Amino acid sequence: MEKRDPFIEGLRLILAAKPELKPAPLAAAADLDNSTLRKALAGSIKSLTVDKAARLAKAAGFELSTIIALGESSNGPQIVDLAAAIMAADEAVRKEVEGYLRVKLAQSNTAE
16 A cells, blocks of 8 residues: 555545635645645645645644644544644643643653
């Protein structure tokens, strides 16, 4: 089985979970040709440049790294809504969540 680009997979998950987010307006907001995004989602373009991926991530309201992580995770579909909620929160809340997750990760690493 061919390994798929994690950014494109993550973006595919986000588009499936957020029906209000459509490919054509997303491509336009990222200053990309609609056919480029459609070809990437269909698999005829295997990956996008970092610049194009970053513009799409920003237009979708996500961090580039978040979309890649969603695409790499087998739990991606279950965490799209959670990631969207965190990204939509104000900066103070995001920092608090990041701090909490850092502490939990450190605790789980010391428990092993």
